[in-house]
Amino acid sequence: MKNTVQLTVDAVVFGYEAGNISVILVKRKYEPYKNAWALPGGFVLENENLEQAVERELSEETGVKINYLEQLYTFGDLGRDPRGRVVSVAYFGLVKPNAFKLQASTDAEQAEWFPINTLPKLAFDHKKIFKIALERLQGKITYEPIGFELLDKKFPFSDLEKLYATLLGREIDRRNFKKKITSLKVLDELDEKVSKGRGRPGSLFSFNQKRYFELKKEGIIFEI
Amino acid sequence: MKNTVQLTVDAVVFGYEAGNISVILVKRKYEPYKNAWALPGGFVLENENLEQAVERELSEETGVKINYLEQLYTFGDLGRDPRGRVVSVAYFGLVKPNAFKLQASTDAEQAEWFPINTLPKLAFDHKKIFKIALERLQGKITYEPIGFELLDKKFPFSDLEKLYATLLGREIDRRNFKKKITSLKVLDELDEKVSKGRGRPGSLFSFNQKRYFELKKEGIIFEI
DNA sequence: CTATATTTGCGTAAATAGTACGCATAATAT
């Protein structure tokens, strides 16, 4: 029998609502790092795949319904966990706004959304994992469509625009942005209008799923 | 003590020479898959990081001097290894042509370069790992400069052109390609000329390292 | 009730980048 290691999975799950990008953290119940905030995750069981492990841990610890999940990176440095050689396979997840409500009721392990610019101190090397996940999120928007996994089923165009502006960290020209998105033919304009208080009410849009996943497969290059 | 797994690293190392992209394979000496070809790799020792493990295995099994190495993906499905629960962290590597000579002398484990379109049957799920690595290689050339890690220090422009044509799997217009590369200011034209038998001799070029890594950092979008 | 602020929606001109070629030049092979 060869030298063995303990294997965990951790998830960086992003959500977007009202111009804010947030991430799910859980408060640890046990040592090490008892009471510290950490990414949801835990040990992989002997009869489950890595993806199954992440989904199980997410459902146990946060109750959130994940909309998109992909492997991010594997962290295996010596000394990253005081319990010994623990290697963690990190995942990257996105959820839709309605999942925001779910977590409020789930207090089993105390899970909370934190806006990404006001994170508390994190356990283990989770700060590093989070940073890499954020880079991935920001990188993704330049080479594939994003939004379907983060926005509600129906949304005003300005929601999509704000999502991009937030992720890019700068303003974008609404008119050119709309032209670009329109040329991709990825949005369906609905008949409904919605008013957000002041200003002219706007149409609601939804993603055309077929077209959306076609684009994702092709790998669009999306220069805003 | 929690449930544990065995941890391995595997490397998909690409090299490029004379219009051919090749990958290093080693012939297995022991069961399982004795005498089958496989990606170089092996068990991670208890006192080394993942990167150290790949570099050690590569040097032990192939003697090749790796020029670039990044983590690719982690494979942890149940049943991927007959020895039990073995999780493999795969790496993606690139080497320069001069490393081609090195391996010829290293027969310890019998390591060989195989052109990527004439691979033998591979052990474990290494075919799948290879496929993902190849996609990564092909994907990389559209969003960051590539070539420095694969070409000799000095090379005629046609080498770079052929590399791109090979990776893209189609012909490219030399004149437009040169215009594009020139506009990136990433090449230094040397005074030397080189003749390849027939045809007009061409200047030798070298990558401007400073500029090259700047571009890589920015993440260019490189539509050929 | 009117004026102003706010947000959406449509359009057009200028600048930039990408594509498709033509053709001269410098070597080797016949």
Add this chain to the structure above:
DNA sequence: ATATTATGCGTACTATTTACGCAAATATAG
């Protein structure tokens, strides 16, 4: 000499991106 092969430079055409003007529909302040 003449053909063949590979390099090198240029130019016209097309598509995409960027910058910005302005009208329309609503809420709110006075």
